[in-house]
Amino acid sequence: METYYIRINDVDNLTTGASFLGSGGGGDPYIGGLMLKRELKSKGELEIIRRPKSNKAFVLGSAMMGAPIVMIEKIPSSSEAKKALEIYSYVMNKLIDYITPLEIGGVNSTIPLITSAKTGIPIVDGDGMGRAFPELQMTTFYFYGVSPSPMVIFDERGNTSVIQGIDGYWTEKIARIITVRFGGSAYIALYGMNMEDYLKNAVLDTLTLALEIGELLNDKKLDQVLDKLKAEILFKGKVIDVYRKVEKGFSKGYVVIEGIESYYNKTLQIDFQNEFLIARTNNEILVTVPDLIVVLDLFNQKPITTDRLKYGQKVIVIGVPANEKLRTEEALKYIGPKAFGYNIEYIPIDKRL
Amino acid sequence: METYYIRINDVDNLTTGASFLGSGGGGDPYIGGLMLKRELKSKGELEIIRRPKSNKAFVLGSAMMGAPIVMIEKIPSSSEAKKALEIYSYVMNKLIDYITPLEIGGVNSTIPLITSAKTGIPIVDGDGMGRAFPELQMTTFYFYGVSPSPMVIFDERGNTSVIQGIDGYWTEKIARIITVRFGGSAYIALYGMNMEDYLKNAVLDTLTLALEIGELLNDKKLDQVLDKLKAEILFKGKVIDVYRKVEKGFSKGYVVIEGIESYYNKTLQIDFQNEFLIARTNNEILVTVPDLIVVLDLFNQKPITTDRLKYGQKVIVIGVPANEKLRTEEALKYIGPKAFGYNIEYIPIDKRL
Numbered sequence: 001m002e003t004y005y006i007r008i009n010d011v012d013n014l015t016t017g018a019s020f021l022g023s024g025g026g027g028d029p030y031i032g033g034l035m036l037k038r039e040l041k042s043k044g045e046l047e048i049i050r051r052p053k054s055n056k057a058f059v060l061g062s063a064m065m066g067a068p069i070v071m072i073e074k075i076p077s078s079s080e081a082k083k084a085l086e087i088y089s090y091v092m093n094k095l096i097d098y099i100t101p102l103e104i105g106g107v108n109s110t111i112p113l114i115t116s117a118k119t120g121i122p123i124v125d126g127d128g129m130g131r132a133f134p135e136l137q138m139t140t141f142y143f144y145g146v147s148p149s150p151m152v153i154f155d156e157r158g159n160t161s162v163i164q165g166i167d168g169y170w171t172e173k174i175a176r177i178i179t180v181r182f183g184g185s186a187y188i189a190l191y192g193m194n195m196e197d198y199l200k201n202a203v204l205d206t207l208t209l210a211l212e213i214g215e216l217l218n219d220k221k222l223d224q225v226l227d228k229l230k231a232e233i234l235f236k237g238k239v240i241d242v243y244r245k246v247e248k249g250f251s252k253g254y255v256v257i258e259g260i261e262s263y264y265n266k267t268l269q270i271d272f273q274n275e276f277l278i279a280r281t282n283n284e285i286l287v288t289v290p291d292l293i294v295v296l297d298l299f300n301q302k303p304i305t306t307d308r309l310k311y312g313q314k315v316i317v318i319g320v321p322a323n324e325k326l327r328t329e330e331a332l333k334y335i336g337p338k339a340f341g342y343n344i345e346y347i348p349i350d351k352r353l
Numbered sequence: 354m355e356t357y358y359i360r361i362n363d364v365d366n367l368t369t370g371a372s373f374l375g376s377g378g379g380g381d382p383y384i385g386g387l388m389l390k391r392e393l394k395s396k397g398e399l400e401i402i403r404r405p406k407s408n409k410a411f412v413l414g415s416a417m418m419g420a421p422i423v424m425i426e427k428i429p430s431s432s433e434a435k436k437a438l439e440i441y442s443y444v445m446n447k448l449i450d451y452i453t454p455l456e457i458g459g460v461n462s463t464i465p466l467i468t469s470a471k472t473g474i475p476i477v478d479g480d481g482m483g484r485a486f487p488e489l490q491m492t493t494f495y496f497y498g499v500s501p502s503p504m505v506i507f508d509e510r511g512n513t514s515v516i517q518g519i520d521g522y523w524t525e526k527i528a529r530i531i532t533v534r535f536g537g538s539a540y541i542a543l544y545g546m547n548m549e550d551y552l553k554n555a556v557l558d559t560l561t562l563a564l565e566i567g568e569l570l571n572d573k574k575l576d577q578v579l580d581k582l583k584a585e586i587l588f589k590g591k592v593i594d595v596y597r598k599v600e601k602g603f604s605k606g607y608v609v610i611e612g613i614e615s616y617y618n619k620t621l622q623i624d625f626q627n628e629f630l631i632a633r634t635n636n637e638i639l640v641t642v643p644d645l646i647v648v649l650d651l652f653n654q655k656p657i658t659t660d661r662l663k664y665g666q667k668v669i670v671i672g673v674p675a676n677e678k679l680r681t682e683e684a685l686k687y688i689g690p691k692a693f694g695y696n697i698e699y700i701p702i703d704k705r706l
Contacts, residue, residue: 091444092516159523161531162515170512175536181526241672242439 002050006113008040010211013082017214018109020225021206023292023320025251025275026106026132027064028305035078036110040118046117048207049098050125055196057097059124060088062112065136065153065175067069067251067274080187081111082118082152088189091162092150099123100141100190100198104206105275106134106305111187124271128191130203130323131292133335134250134274136175137168141191142202143331151175151190153337155182180249203323209232222301224317230350234279234286235268235317236261236298239353242309255309257317270295270316272306279317279339288337290327291349292320319349355403359466361393363564370567371462372656373578375390376627376645376673379459379485380417382656389463392470397680399470401560402451403478407547410450412477413441415465418489418506418528419538420604420627433540435471437507441542444515445503448571453551455492457559458485458628461660464540476560481544483556483676485647486688487603487627489528490521494544496684504528504543508535516528521687522620533602539643555626556676575654578652583703587632587639588621589614589651592666596627597659600633603627608648610670621670623648625659630693632670643680646675656675672702 006014014028014036022029044247061079078325088098095352099119101112106126116123128139136148136332149164161178165171171190179186193201216225225231237257242251252273259266268286270279276293279286298314326335327348337344356584359367368386371379393399415434442449452472454465455623457480469476481492486612499503501524514531518524524543532539532548569578578584590610612619621639623632631644632639640646648657651667679688680701690697 062521157523157529158519160517164513166511168511172529173534174512174514177530178527338706 003052004048005045006040006048007045008037011037011040013211013213013218014109014207015213016217016302017210017212018105019305020213020217020294021210021292022105022132022303022305023275023294024105024252024272024304024306025134026186026305029107030117032107032110032114032284035114035222036117038073039078039114043117046113047122049122050205051199052098052124052195054097054122055194057195058094059098059100059198060085060096060127060189060194061102062099062115063102063108063188064111064234065188067177067246072178078114080154080156081115084152084187084189085115085119085121087162088150088152088192091152092192093157094192096121098195099129099333100191100202101207102130102211103127103132105129108132109207109210118240124145124198124202125207126198126202126204127206128202130206130326131178131290132275136172136190138335140203140325140331141193141201143328143334146191146193146201147347148172148190150192150298151177154187159323184246184249203325205331217301218303222296224237229320231318231320232315232349234293234319235259235266236263237268237315239309239311239315242311244306244309251307253306255306257315260314270317273340274306276306278342278344279319285344286352287319287349288342289340290322290331290335290345290346292322294315294318294320302320321348322348357401357403358392358398359401360398361390363451364390364393365513366567366571367462367560368567369655370563370565371458372648372658373566373570374483374563374645375485375656375658376457376628376647377625377657377659378487379456379658381661382460382463382699383464385467386462388467392431392467394411394648396470399466400475401478402475403546403558403561405451405477407450408547410548411447412433412451412453412546412548412551413438413449413542414455414481414544415452416455416461416470416536416541417464418532418541420599420602431467431471433507433509434441434468437505437542438468438472438474440507440513440515441503441505441545444505445545447545451548451681453544453555454560455650456480456482456485457563458482461485462563463561469631472559477555477558478560479555480559481490481555483559483679484643489525490542491688492544493556493678493684494546494554495521496687497552497682499544499546501525501543503545503598504541507540508518517571518659529602537599537602555564556678570654573654575649579671583672584671585702586669587672588612588616588619588670589666590616590621592664592668593663595662595664604660606659608659610668623670626693627659629659631690631695631697632672638697639705640702641695641697641699642693642698643675643688645675647671647673674701674703
């Protein structure tokens, strides 16, 4: 059992890396980072387990649900994600041995760590997306047979529901509409499974990955990030248009970027649903989900989330190959371009560019 | 412990009486009546308990939730309400000794009887409204301290949630939006309590009342119904306008009736939210919730639900004093005119007419 520790000085690297891997979504982890720092200030360090040995151990996912723009406005409290876990444990009569992030992108990289600090339950180094995605069923757990139900959803007032959907889509639909009713954000505990299934199905070592990428970005070593992830620069330019609406609990829209330097006279459009989905010029599709599209500030190389996009920003757009577990035929049914309503075949970025 | 039995020949009386007490809402019990007849055909009779002796016995409410117009269109299956009860029993680890209707009006008079027939759990002669109301917290159970949560909500696909709201309003809000997501109707099990609380808080003997009223109406003895309930004829006329929309899971609107006979040259407007709420002429309020407004076909004296109203119907409008448990200061907070958004004081119909 390999273990390492996250300390207060690691948090900025973690949140920067998680913003990058969030592919524009998952919410700005800044506030989550502050909350995590407060926990680590009193606790000193937090244990991350890389390869738990017990196959029978019970792992549970911990996350916030909602449109990122709402999650940013309603400052989360650190005790609510813990409460969702406790309710799960009580209602399901299950001891929770490990906590896992559902997604590594954005605020949901820090929420499970805060839950871990609050409960003392150790966290596993992995997640169900290797990035961020907008819907609950969009996890490698689900693609390979683990159900998100039973799931607990909890709000800051104290309202709770336990959801048992007939499949991942229905679990998502029910949880999403409850989230909307709760005011746009909620705390969830879901995807309970044993460690054997977890190790087989999760995208592993993503907390480590976020920490490493974050450290490189904070050191302004974008080239090394690109090398490490086999990523490519797709575009450089200035944001000239942002269209965004919150609809059915999602932040949906697109951004238009006018090229500069070698991209002069070209424009790039990126559509998003919480996360960036598809990047295209007038006559060419450059990247689609599940590959990651990341928008960085041209000057400080920090990731910009879809909710922070605004007119005039100068940006670099990066394309990153998704983890192989997101690229199987099974996975693409749930997270390929067609799953988001685009009549487009997925062509891996590394085969396209 | 007083007991009586409902047999197949009683069902038409029950559904007619429940339509009357539904005050226009609760859904047309015709289909529920057919389902109940099918159960009684195989089972022979169903035991109704008037005054269970055991104070510790556990009682649970069984109902359908949703806009009546949807409940009519999606023909309910008799096994789904049973399933909601079973899930409650399993999740809460509670044996259910008795089933109670939540409301006596409309389809929810027959659903609990069907559940009783399917499960073998006897039914108590009472309910939480003594009529029908559109929202979950509008029960005498809630006015006097019993919580609707935990509640189970279940759809015909097999989706389930267990809801624990912080109060009756939040339980209603969460259940309502899930019902909308389910397509407009759902099966619910809620208001678990012991028999001591039940006997103190319920409107008692309402299944008996529905049977008696239904028998009189089916025998065309409207005068005797009016005598029995201390009710009054408010108006006779022809429906000249119906405005109706399904909004947020409710059937909302109003009907305008043009007077005939001694009401010639007058018009009556009745507003509704699933149930009739307020009846008024141009210059006078005649009846408001919680007193009952009932619209009967002028010729056959059968109740007309808000969803069956249409241009040209000739009708008699009746006003019925509500049960005293609905008229206390505590109850009026939840079911008086103000609870439905009208800036009107409640004046009991028997003090007004």
